[in-house]
Amino acid sequence: MGRSDSVRLYRLKRMLNELSQKKGRGTELISLYIPQGKPIHEVIATLREEYGTASNIKSDSTRNHVLDALTKTMQRLKLYAKTPENGLVIFCGALPTNGLGSEVVKIFELEPPKPLNIFLYRCDDHFHTDILKDMLKEEKVIGIIAIDSSEAGIGILEGNKVEVVDHITSGVGGKHRAGGQSARRYERLREMELNDYFNRVAEHAKSLLIDTYNVVGLIVAGPGPTKDDFLKNGYLDYRLQKSVLAVLDISYAGREGVREALEKAQDVLQEYRLMEEKRLVRRLFEEINSSKGLAVYGMQDVINALKNGVADIVLVNDNLNRVRIEVTCKRCNAREERIVSMDKAIQVKQEMISNACSKCSSMDYDVYEQDLIEYMDELAMNTGARVEVISSSTEDGKMLESLGQIAAILRYRIN
Template identity: 25%
Template sequence: MGSRQLGLLLNWIDGKKGLRLTPENTYDLWTLRRTIQPGDLVQSWTSREVKIEGEFQRPDRGRRVRVRVKIEVESVRYDYDLGRIRVRGRIVDSDNELVPHGSFHSLDVLPLTDILLWRRDYPAWMIKRLQGRRLSRSQVLIAIDSREAGVGLLSGLTLKVYGTVESGLSGKQYAQDNEKLLRTYFGNIMGLLKSIPPPTRGQIVIGGPGNTKNRLANLISEAGLSKEVVLLDGYDVAGDDGVRLMPSSTSFRELVASTEYAQVQDLIETMTSYLARGDERVALGVERCAFAAKKGAVRSLLLSDAIFKRVDEETIVGLANETEAKGGEAYLLDSSTILGAQVDGLGGAVALLRYTIPTPV
């Protein structure tokens, strides 16, 4: 048993000259951002204003239509706040004859957007990275007590909090009033669960004090919202805070020991241990990590997404790609999670090294 496997859907096309890629979460978008390079060809559906010429049509008027375009990439940007990547380039092909070739266009790639990608080459480390994203897993997290419930989705290393539902219960209502409020409470939680796209709605993990979670678990199973509903024992925090803290709890960690999130937890514990005993197989900060990556010394690179506010995006992409090209692993952590906050507190970039390296001069 386990949560549903998801991640970057990948299929070869055009005699293995191209790839069909479908990101399923924001971490997959980060993976695509590091894969798509200037000079590549990217095709996807988009909307574009086209000029309609005719006897009764004003020449300066146009209308926006849905078209499929292929562009030669000139730039790629990752917008972590909006959860998208923007690919800009010149149009080289389209399924609509009214779209002029050679004009510029930007494609916005969001989760569940299909794109086709053609590159001059596909290095082994790049394919390994893309295929590795297929091993990520998702869990819906619900942290509930009789007063409030927080709902979130943990996809790989990314946590999205969908919101909090309040029951309106207090100690002053009659029993029949409490039951009516509880029915409304559970109904609102179920409505929030249904807003999570079914392709990403895997295992549902419910934690919190008391027996409210048991009743909710039964309702979710009866409604068929998930084939796997798990009650988390020994976890007593509800609401938004409960969702954010749940992935780092001991009971949750035991439940998902093989997930990417648990693997990064192990890496951070190793890093903390190294720092505590003065082991020099740790690099802190972008400059030190970049120096170690050039030496081929990085075993695992941990980045907080908050680093994009302080460091140029191309620098971060180059650091992550060089790490993986030389046999290391690179992870981007959601700074709203405990793991991401830990890395951000250490400068936003931390590397575990294969061996100690001299201090750069």
């Protein structure tokens, strides 16, 4: 089974965050963006020209570092028969490993999450990652209006995040129950107040959902007929009117209504990652509370379930921030592994290699460090399981966090 989209995005975000923090001594770091369909031989020809230009750099150190980076990049490109489907991005350059003079030329290559339509070559003191970061931004934003005669809530769904961006009260009184002229006068006043209220909601909706967020779709919801009156009488900006995806009957308006509308709109919003995350987390808690008990949570239990082929779907928070460190004795191949938080990785590695091997007393080790989510993803791919990365900023992500940030839905019960 292939790597899930959520893991691919997690890996890409993590790599871009790391690359954006790296700095070169001078203009020694190469950023190369190759669009879909551009012949590899043309790119190599361009880099050969850059090699000739770089040969004239006065600083010996900078010149050698740039030439080495160009050479390494051209060698890597020769491994490609053609440009990948979405294009190709390569970052290469001399990066310090332990202060001045410790630079080592490193290369990083990745395929964009969407088709790349720009060719870019830059040699700078940093890697140009903004183009890729922009690709990761959620393009589609859905608007939600939850309205009745007393209040309205305006919300947006962007990627994994639902946010109530405005709340409007109407000031409109309830319906008058008495008869006669006073009742008719009261109803006329009430209609005027409703008209004013609907206009205010429409103005706020235009300002937020078109001018600020530029939504691609709109859900209008609420209890009773108010939402229908609001829609059919042309209060909304025509662009929002045309983008209505669904009109939903719900129990509440206002802030609570926005959240309830999201719950009711699953069919409309099925393409959105949030709904998939909600479905997975709910399924997990159903299994935890079920007599079958097809779920485990906690880091070690989940890893054991993956190793034993029992796990079907692993759910993990995107802010797990843990790494797996494996130390192998070069003499006798004895291994020790630890899983620690990222901020303690350097300290723990030093502790692990400062002690003699428990089997042969050697002090000569190989050290391997890997992001824990990527390690679990490799285990999952070996057994046909899958890992899903759950946003920590959502309500469902916080529910997963309460279980220790990691859990698994099982194929069968563990005895």
